[in-house]
Amino acid sequence: MLLLVVVWSLPTSAVAQRLAPSHWRENRVELPWESRSNTISPVLAAFGHPDDYRWEGAVTGAFFLGFLGGALGAGFCGYGDGGQRHCFLQTIEGVLIGITIGVTLGGMIGSAIHKPQE
Numbered sequence: 001m002l003l004l005v006v007v008w009s010l011p012t013s014a015v016a017q018r019l020a021p022s023h024w025r026e027n028r029v030e031l032p033w034e035s036r037s038n039t040i041s042p043v044l045a046a047f048g049h050p051d052d053y054r055w056e057g058a059v060t061g062a063f064f065l066g067f068l069g070g071a072l073g074a075g076f077c078g079y080g081d082g083g084q085r086h087c088f089l090q091t092i093e094g095v096l097i098g099i100t101i102g103v104t105l106g107g108m109i110g111s112a113i114h115k116p117q118e
Helices: 002-016 021-026 042-046 054-075 088-112
Strands: none
Touching: 054 088
């Protein structure tokens, strides 16, 4: 009998804890893709906003760190135990690793810098 009283009273106390739907909608945070006032399309928002330097940073980082990775890959190639004479694959590997790191870091740094308003 006691179990029946406890089970019968639980749904009532749980219902009392719910917020009213109108109160929930007023305090709800609007997500960027739900915004109606945002003039930037979701496709453009995925590729970067025009008010930051994310793509410029990604290209610059890829160029410089790709060059540095290729130079390091070619430079350290002869120091291995195998004593390789041709270092083409190690140079390409260094370039690809440098580009990957450069795109990531350059894009992150560029997205933190906002373009001045015209």
